[in-house]
Amino acid sequence: MTQQKAGTEGPWLYDRRVMWLLELSMDEDEHVRFGIEGMDGQLIIALDERLLVIKPGFVRGGAPGAPAASIRAGDGTDFGGKVVSIRYGDITSIETPHAVSNAVIKINALGYQLNETHNELYQGNEVAPAKDFMLSAELTTIPITRWALKKGKPYLYMISDLIGEVKEV
Numbered sequence: 001m002t003q004q005k006a007g008t009e010g011p012w013l014y015d016r017r018v019m020w021l022l023e024l025s026m027d028e029d030e031h032v033r034f035g036i037e038g039m040d041g042q043l044i045i046a047l048d049e050r051l052l053v054i055k056p057g058f059v060r061g062g063a064p065g066a067p068a069a070s071i072r073a074g075d076g077t078d079f080g081g082k083v084v085s086i087r088y089g090d091i092t093s094i095e096t097p098h099a100v101s102n103a104v105i106k107i108n109a110l111g112y113q114l115n116e117t118h119n120e121l122y123q124g125n126e127v128a129p130a131k132d133f134m135l136s137a138e139l140t141t142i143p144i145t146r147w148a149l150k151k152g153k154p155y156l157y158m159i160s161d162l163i164g165e166v167k168e169v
Contacts, residue, residue, distance in 0.1 A: 015041055015056065017041060017057065018056050021056055021081045022052070024083070024115065025052055025083045025115050032045055032046070032047060033047065033048065034046050034158070036105065036142075036144070036148075037144075038104075038143050039102070039144060041055075042143065044142060044159075046159055046162065049087065049088065049166075050085050050086055050087045051086045051091070051107065051159065052083055052085055053107065053141075053142060055081055055082045055083075055139075055142075056081040057081045082115070082139060084112045084113070084139045085113045085114075085115065086107060086112040086140065087166075088159075088166040089163070089166040090111050090112065091107060091108070091163050092108045092109060093108045094106070094107055094156060095108065096149060096156070098146070102144065103143075104141050104142065104144065105141065105152070106138070106141040107140040107141070108140070112139070112140060
C-alpha cells in the first residue's frame with residue numbers, strides 16, 4: 001500500500017468504507033480522475049464533471065434505531081457516511097485555511113447535493129472535533145495535515161483548471 005496522499009493511488013483505495021460510498025455515489029459512466037485524502041478517512045474525489053466530498057463513518061453497521069441504507073449481497077456491508085456532490089460550475093472558490101498544526105480544504109459552492117440514502121448511518125464527526133479541526137464537520141470541508149496539503153496542492157490547481165474549463169463554456 002502506498003503512503004501517497006493525493007492522486008490516483010493512496011490508502012483510500014483500500015478503505016472499504018470509501019469504496020462503498022463511491023459505489024453508491026457514482027454513475028456507471030463516471031470515473032475517478034484523482035483523490036485528495038484528508039484526515040479521518042475524509043477525502044475529495046475529482047470526477048469528470050463534479051467533485052465528491054466523502055466523509056465515511058467510523059463504525060461498521062447502523063446507528064441504533066437507524067435503518068440500514070444498503071446491504072450488498074453476500075458481504076453484509078452497511079457502512080455509513082456522507083457524500084456531497086458539487087458540480088464544477090457551482091464552485092466559487094477553494095480555501096485552505098490553516099489551524100495551529102493542520103489545515104482544511106473548504107470548497108465554497110453555490111449549491112451541492114447531499115447523498116442522503118446512507119446519511120442515517122454516518123457515525124463520524126458527530127462528536128466535538130478537535131480544536132484544529134473545527135471546520136471538519138462542514139459538509140464541503142475536509143481536515144488535512146499540512147504535509148498532505150502540500151502534496152495535494154497540484155491537484156487543487158487541477159480542480160481549479162476543471163472549474164475554469166466549465167465556466168468558459
